[in-house]
Amino acid sequence: xxxxxxxxxxxxxxxxxxxxxxxxxxxxxxxxxxxxxxxxxxxxxxxxxxxxxxxxxxxxxxxxxxxxxxxxxxxxxxxxxxxxxxxxxx
Amino acid sequence: xxxxxxxxxxxxxxxxxxxxxxxxxxxxxxxxxxxxxxxxxxxxxxxxxxxxxxxxxxxxxxxxxxxxxxxxxxxxxxxxxxxxxxxxxxxxxxxxxxxxxxxxxxxxxxxxxxxxxxxxxxxxxxxxxx
Numbered sequence: 001x002x003x004x005x006x007x008x009x010x011x012x013x014x015x016x017x018x019x020x021x022x023x024x025x026x027x028x029x030x031x032x033x034x035x036x037x038x039x040x041x042x043x044x045x046x047x048x049x050x051x052x053x054x055x056x057x058x059x060x061x062x063x064x065x066x067x068x069x070x071x072x073x074x075x076x077x078x079x080x081x082x083x084x085x086x087x088x089x090x
Numbered sequence: 091x092x093x094x095x096x097x098x099x100x101x102x103x104x105x106x107x108x109x110x111x112x113x114x115x116x117x118x119x120x121x122x123x124x125x126x127x128x129x130x131x132x133x134x135x136x137x138x139x140x141x142x143x144x145x146x147x148x149x150x151x152x153x154x155x156x157x158x159x160x161x162x163x164x165x166x167x168x169x170x171x172x173x174x175x176x177x178x179x180x181x182x183x184x185x186x187x188x189x190x191x192x193x194x195x196x197x198x199x200x201x202x203x204x205x206x207x208x209x210x211x212x213x214x215x216x217x218x219x220x
Contacts, residue, residue: 007099011106018106018132021113025125033122033179037129040171041116044133045109051140052102055147063144063156070137070160074167081171081178 015049036080101143108132121186122179
């Protein structure tokens with residue numbers, strides 16, 4: 001096994017644990033802001049994992065996907081935060 | 091095993107570690123503002139590390155310019171998200187005030203004479219001024 005393979009396996013485990021933690025926070029709440037924040041973290045981890053896969057397998061097929069995600073990831077969280085009223089706490 | 095592979099591996103491990111730290115922080119921290127602090131770490135440094143790794147793995151101008159574009163958009167949009175979520179959390183009382191050492195925003199709000207923190211009243215006041 002080369003160094004890059006070992007690094008890829010360790011990084012995959014770390015990305016996986018981080019993503020599972022974000023999913024746990026999306027399920028548990030307690031407020032909708034926590035869920036929006038955790039969804040944002042999940043998306044950031046997905047972007048990082050896609051980029052890591054590209055660097056390890058030496059191709060650039062999903063670079064455009066990264067660009068679109070970086071451009072439009074902002075819409076969901078901002079609309080939740082902007083149009084949240086005091087009563088919808090959950 | 092070349093030097094490039096070692097650099098790529100280290101950068102990917104850095105990004106993965108930041109993602110793990112964000113996941114652990116978002117589970118362990120007590121309220122929205124502290125979770126926000128943990129959550130915004132992988133979104134800039136982790137992405138930067140991964141993009142540098144991609145550029146080292148596939149060095150061409152097309153990849154470099156696209157990587158710069160991705161980083162620019164992320165740097166433009168992530169602070170907006172964090173700011174809006176923090177503002178919304180403060181105004182809807184999702185803040186653990188017992189954990190705050192100083193609350194400078196509350197002092198500023200009370201000095202401006204705005205007792206109620208609701209957006210609707212701000213907007214009404216702006217309408218009246220017009």
